[in-house]
Amino acid sequence: xxxxxxxxxxxxxxxxxxxxxxxxxxxxxxxxxxxxxxxxxxxxxxxxxxxxxxxxxxxxxxxxxxxxxxxxxxxxxxxxxxxxxxxxxxxxxxxxxxxxxxxxxxxxxxxxxxxxxxxxxxxxxxxxxxxxxxxxxxxxxxxxxxxxxxxxxxxxxxxxxxxxxxxxxxxxxxxxxxxxxxxxxxxxxxxxxxxxxxxxxxxxxxxxxxxxxxxxxxxxxxx
Amino acid sequence: xxxxxxxxxxxxxxxxxxxxxxxxxxxxxxxxxxxxxxxxxxxxxxxxxxxxxxxxxxxxxxxxxxxxxxxxxxxxxxxxxxxxxxxxxxxxxxxxxxxxxxxxxxxxxxxxxxxxxxxxxxxxxxxxxxxxxxxxxxxxxxxxxxxxxxxxxxxxxxxxxxxxxxxxxxxxxxxxxxxxxxxxxxxxxxxxxxxxxxxxxxxxxxxxxxxxxxxxxxxxxxxxxxxxxxxxxxxxxxxxxxxxxxxxxxxxxxxx
Numbered sequence: 001x002x003x004x005x006x007x008x009x010x011x012x013x014x015x016x017x018x019x020x021x022x023x024x025x026x027x028x029x030x031x032x033x034x035x036x037x038x039x040x041x042x043x044x045x046x047x048x049x050x051x052x053x054x055x056x057x058x059x060x061x062x063x064x065x066x067x068x069x070x071x072x073x074x075x076x077x078x079x080x081x082x083x084x085x086x087x088x089x090x091x092x093x094x095x096x097x098x099x100x101x102x103x104x105x106x107x108x109x110x111x112x113x114x115x116x117x118x119x120x121x122x123x124x125x126x127x128x129x130x131x132x133x134x135x136x137x138x139x140x141x142x143x144x145x146x147x148x149x150x151x152x153x154x155x156x157x158x159x160x161x162x163x164x165x166x167x168x169x170x171x172x173x174x175x176x177x178x179x180x181x182x183x184x185x186x187x188x189x190x191x192x193x194x195x196x197x198x199x200x201x202x203x204x205x206x207x208x209x210x211x212x213x214x215x216x217x218x219x220x221x222x223x
Numbered sequence: 224x225x226x227x228x229x230x231x232x233x234x235x236x237x238x239x240x241x242x243x244x245x246x247x248x249x250x251x252x253x254x255x256x257x258x259x260x261x262x263x264x265x266x267x268x269x270x271x272x273x274x275x276x277x278x279x280x281x282x283x284x285x286x287x288x289x290x291x292x293x294x295x296x297x298x299x300x301x302x303x304x305x306x307x308x309x310x311x312x313x314x315x316x317x318x319x320x321x322x323x324x325x326x327x328x329x330x331x332x333x334x335x336x337x338x339x340x341x342x343x344x345x346x347x348x349x350x351x352x353x354x355x356x357x358x359x360x361x362x363x364x365x366x367x368x369x370x371x372x373x374x375x376x377x378x379x380x381x382x383x384x385x386x387x388x389x390x391x392x393x394x395x396x397x398x399x400x401x402x403x404x405x406x407x408x409x410x411x412x413x414x415x416x417x418x419x420x421x422x423x424x425x426x427x428x429x430x431x432x433x434x435x436x437x438x439x440x441x442x443x444x445x446x447x448x449x450x451x452x453x454x455x456x457x458x459x460x461x462x463x464x465x466x467x468x469x470x471x472x473x474x475x476x477x478x479x
Binding site: 017021024025028029121122124125126127128129130132133215 | 289319349398
């Protein structure tokens, strides 16, 4: 049998191939992927709507226009950021955002676990063909990251658009004059980063579980 | 075992041993209970041989089959594949062995559903480090060889059971293995399709000199096998060579 070094180079799969395989498997299981992705979309859209909503209102407040301030007060918005009510609202928003992210994480992890369980046979087959643990891990992590990135980008857009429409209906088109675009863009990037990291975390455990299976166990399980 | 020694075919005396098991025992622990799947099996498989392992379910047939294929490790005893003790191999070497030395064929085909026939066949080649171009050419060649040259871009669900199993046969031959392991390859197929797959396997066996080991209870397998090993209650019950088989084929149903 060939020496160890040669063995390693022989059975390492190029990343591009792993990307291709995992991308295809997301594409082909489109219906199921859509459900997973929609979970991510909803969670991130929620997060984004909280952030964007706050940013829009802050933009209106900082405009310092008495007319706008009047409208804001009519809508029950606390203008003074240091007031107790505003602080309470901030902490409540933060709490809601954290909760939505937790739900999102559990959703992704669950979807990935399901996806692994469904494909025990496939994983066992790949291991029989000579796939290493690392390759299986790569495959599943890439898959969850693809879904995560797609989901968060859609979520950010959906969250922003819905919040803008909502705020427009209460404050009028004037919000677009005072919208803090750079801040919202920053929030959006943050949301994308958080969503991608969460889907990565959600994918690691199932991927590890998939990779550690012996081919015999994987094949003999009736799923 | 006595019967095996009596007959001397030239192939068996000259060819090298590919797989050898030495007093292999396998115990599964299920809660308090110990299940002895194998109670000491000695078996030698020679190069180029077409060997069938037969036995009722629960006989230890599948366990023995998995041992021989490097898919499972014995509780006691040794399994040598190409004179290498399988128990001594680490994860990399096992993957290498499965990739290069052994081709697997399964009862339920086990093609990757999201991949085309060609992609399924080339997957083991990719694991073996072939470039995409080399793999594609070889994949097309193999698929043509099993009679699916026109259907390389079909997905598994667009193929019939027999065609899927042909893809699986082509995939098993992807890296020119020394051993083909076929686990009930005809179990999900009707009589004629099953016969076609058996003939295909036998043909590839004759042409490439690959060793075929198949676990089965399909009696159609008997006529093409060089040797049939009956497993019963975790032991090799009897071994019958090709010459004797021809005489016995008529009475096998009575024996089982």
